Amino acid sequence: MSTDRPKLPQIEIERLVRIALEEDLGMAGDLTSDAAIDANALARAAFVARGDGILAGIEFAREAVRQLDPGAQFDVRIVDGTAIKRGDVVAEVQGNARALLAAERNALNFLTHLSGVATLTRRYVDAVAGTKAHIAATRKTLPGLRSAQKWAVRIGGGEPHRYGLFDAVLLKDNHLAASGSITKAIARARAYAGHMAKVACEVDRLDQLDEALAAGVDSVLLDNMDPPTLAEAVKRTAGRAITEASGGVSLDTVRAIAEAGVDVISIGRITHSAPVLDLALDWRE
Known part of the structure; x- marks a missing residue:
């Protein structure tokens, strides 16, 4: 098994995330967060593992946040390809609360699915x-x-x-x-x-x-x-x-x-x- 950690071109990550966000936000945006959260509210959150496996997709999560809040701070704690365990914090993020809430599901969709693919692949390897x-x-x-x-x-x-x-x-x-x-x-x-x-x-x-x-x-x-x-x-x-x-x-x-x-x-x-x-x-x- 190669020890290299391949990278997907950033332009491809941006494209896939944009399509996912456009599908989710549609023509009106995040109605729930816009209705319940102050426009200038700031928030901190962490992406946390709920199971054991191989992490894949952290740059997709970062890009989902970046596209909705370019000024957000996104700190990667664990890189793709690393074995993670339940409770591990893989990334911490700080930024506009509305943006974080709107990005959450798509960030996790990419992160959980791609990590699942990497984890199952590793089991076969x-x-x-x-x-x-x-x-x-x-x-x-x-x-x-x-x-x-x-x-x-x-x-x-x-x-x-x-x-x-x-x-x-x-x-x-x-x-x-x-x-x-x-x-x-x-x-x-x-x-x-x-x-x-x-x-x-x-x-x-x-x-x-x-x-x-x-x-x-x-x-x-x-x-x-x-x-x-x-x-x-x-x-x-x-x-x-x-x-x-x-x-x-x-x-x-x-x-x-x-x-x-x-x-x-x-x-x-x-x-x-x-x-x-x-x-x-x-x-x-």
Whole structure:
């Protein structure tokens, strides 16, 4: 697992937070806070962990506050990628009370969700420790949040996989059916995509693997194979392509899959089904 702490470009954080705030505040702003709180009131608060896990998204929380109160003081106590425990104060903030209240939910939405993704990813990474397998995300992400979710996977020690349809060729079962054969599909992909793009192919049988390898594929996605079949697939591949296992991977099964010798294990649930890591904004006197 890399010890680097990847950063999402600030312009992307600003964009995602702006969209979230616009959705929440609409055309009229925060009706509750505007009605109940004096416009010039100041407040102090702290972002506090309510559970144990890996922190991810503190810059999203900071940006949510900044966009509503550019003069607010936001002090990060714990950085992204750090293991946190219940009761830890991850950041303290001081600024306009209305702004803090209006920013609260969106700051926590980003912080709890992205920390949840990082935490679940780390559990999978830890489960395969000592093997050569890398844990990777998939394109099974929440619409609009792919960049943030894949960043959180990296914070948890995983790999992002491809970011979209634009940065790699992955021939799946329906592509193969439409193309006529694995050999034809790979040949056409090679001719179209050029030398810089990798070509991967999904297979769910060993005879399909043999055909894909003969066609010169760069990576094979071994779909829903049990560990003994995966081990045979790795043996047949013999280093000629990257081997990636996918399909139905759980914390109970991932170790056996890794021990079959695959290079990568891709898991949709680390993005589409990660439970949130509970954090809260606690008001201070």
